[in-house]
Amino acid sequence: MHPIDPARLAEAQGTVTQFLMNEHGDLDGFILDGTWQVYFPPSMSASVAAHVTQGDTVRVQGAAPRRTDVMSVFAIEAEDGETIVDEGPGRNRNHDNERDVQRVPVDLIGTVVLPLYGPKGEPCGALLGGGTSLRMAVRAAEELARYLAPGTRVHAWGELVSSELASTLDVAAIALASDGVAHPSTRAGRENAAR
Structure with a gap:
């Protein structure tokens, strides 16, 4: 059975209550309305950080795996009107802002x-x-x-x-x-x- 449920290709709207970061220091998701976990590729990290803040209302488009309150998104419409789209690995990343991550x-x-x-x-x-x-x-x-x-x-x-x-x-x-x-x-x- 495929982990993505085709019936759960969907849009959702809600309030960003918490950002999530991977172990490399890239934003890779956020919590929506305190329960939904919304993930995006780390290549979208800089764009999300520039256009979304905690407390903003966003609209997301993506797919949801079976049996969890998780959504893997390919597009985020920010409260400021900007639409952030997954354009593939490295396409959204601003390489000028890359930094060494302190662990x-x-x-x-x-x-x-x-x-x-x-x-x-x-x-x-x-x-x-x-x-x-x-x-x-x-x-x-x-x-x-x-x-x-x-x-x-x-x-x-x-x-x-x-x-x-x-x-x-x-x-x-x-x-x-x-x-x-x-x-x-x-x-x-x-x-x-x-x-």
Whole structure:
């Protein structure tokens, strides 16, 4: 069965409540109305950052994987009237603004508000109450699903990438905040599908 449901090719409109960033420092999505996860290719990152801010109402066009509140979009109509379209890898990226991404080793404690899924509906981490997203390999996210459930208080270790719009922890290990027993979340097997 194909992961994209043809019946769920759709448009949606809502308010951007949180940006999502990949472990390379590119925006690759946002949360719409607090629940829908909207993903776009990282090549659209600079254009989205230039035309969309948290709290804006946007209209998106894309496809939704089966059984998740996720949409992989190919067009975003920003509140300022700009339409941002996926023109293929690297076509939307402003190479003059590329920068070296600073990765800071940290450990943090937070409460999961939303499990995160990738553009095809695969589990890939969680969003914490403070707005930081935890990203990990699909296999690790599947094996550690109980750590990624809403309301779970976790302690995570890894490398943090952040900007003024979003922050992401590339998780190396995670534990329930109460038990202190860290479980590795290796990057081996990470499925970095082109978005």
